[in-house]
Amino acid sequence: MGKDVIVACDFASAEQTFAFLDKFTGRKPFVKIGMELYYAEGPSIVRQIKARGHKIFLDLKLHDIPNTVKKAMAVLRNLDVDITNLHAAGTTAMMKGALEGLTREDGTRPLLIAVTQLTSTDQEAMERDILIKEPIDQVVMHYAETAKNAGLDGIVCSPLEAGKVHERCGQNFLTITPGVRFADGEVGDQKRVMTPAQAKAIGSDYIVVGRPITAAADPVAAYERCVAEFCD
Numbered sequence: 098m099g100k101d102v103i104v105a106c107d108f109a110s111a112e113q114t115f116a117f118l119d120k121f122t123g124r125k126p127f128v129k130i131g132m133e134l135y136y137a138e139g140p141s142i143v144r145q146i147k148a149r150g151h152k153i154f155l156d157l158k159l160h161d162i163p164n165t166v167k168k169a170m171a172v173l174r175n176l177d178v179d180i181t182n183l184h185a186a187g188t189t190a191m192m193k194g195a196l197e198g199l200t201r202e203d204g205t206r207p208l209l210i211a212v213t214q215l216t217s218t219d220q221e222a223m224e225r226d227i228l229i230k231e232p233i234d235q236v237v238m239h240y241a242e243t244a245k246n247a248g249l250d251g252i253v254c255s256p257l258e259a260g261k262v263h264e265r266c267g268q269n270f271l272t273i274t275p276g277v278r279f280a281d282g283e284v285g286d287q288k289r290v291m292t293p294a295q296a297k298a299i300g301s302d303y304i305v306v307g308r309p310i311t312a313a314a315d316p317v318a319a320y321e322r323c324v325a326e327f328c329d
């Protein structure tokens with residue numbers, strides 16, 4: 098795996114999701130299912146999208162005591178997703194528990210990715226609310242190294258951080274980067290953005306793209322443009 102465009106299917110229902118996915122008659126996009134859709138439709142949405150031939154990143158960002166996360170991951174492993182994730186803030190013990198739970202009897206498992214500090218958390222909120230005083234970029238790098246040492250496969254990060262994460266954690270440690278916009282497109286609420294071509298140049302392994310594709314007049318053309326810029 099590697100170098101693919103993941104489409105964030107941030108829809109509220111299966112109906113809307115399938116109306117969107119039905120447009121893709123050629124290459125089937127790698128799909129990200131987040132909390133909104135998963136909590137609305139339950140695990141069957143994962144099975145249905147998988148049955149249509151899509152790869153799946155199940156973005157549920159688990160964070161609980163190690164035993165609970167291990168057991169939850171043991172359930173998720175049966176959904177046969179390709180990538181899933183958790184919060185690195187849950188500590189090494191939680192990440193190791195998650196890996197154990199996720200690993201099937203035959204030794205295979207989905208890729209496990211860590212969320213570091215959410216991009217919605219800034220330095221001020223981090224210091225005030227969770228009493229972390231170090232510079233946020235150092236905190237993100239520390240979480241990346243902790244995730245790598247726990248045995249995880251990569252992290253979610255800004256495309257601007259992907260190069261540095263590879264320097265610190267190795268080229269094989271995966272970077273999955275949202276915050277992607279076309280050069281001539283709307284930025285919306287994303288603050289730090291890159292084009293698919295820039296994300297490729299800086300070494301992102303996967304880009305996660307939502308509204309530039311889901312809200313485009315021609316979603317398939319927008320997806321193909323992302324693939325041409327990022328993968329080819």
Ligand code: C5P
Pocket residue numbers: 105107131215216217253275276277287305306307308309
């Ligand atoms: O529509 P847009 O391209 O901004 O969607 C980006 C997707 O990536 C959304 O599903 C969003 O929740 C997710 N994401 C993000 N920034 C992060 C982590 C996840 O935008 N730091």
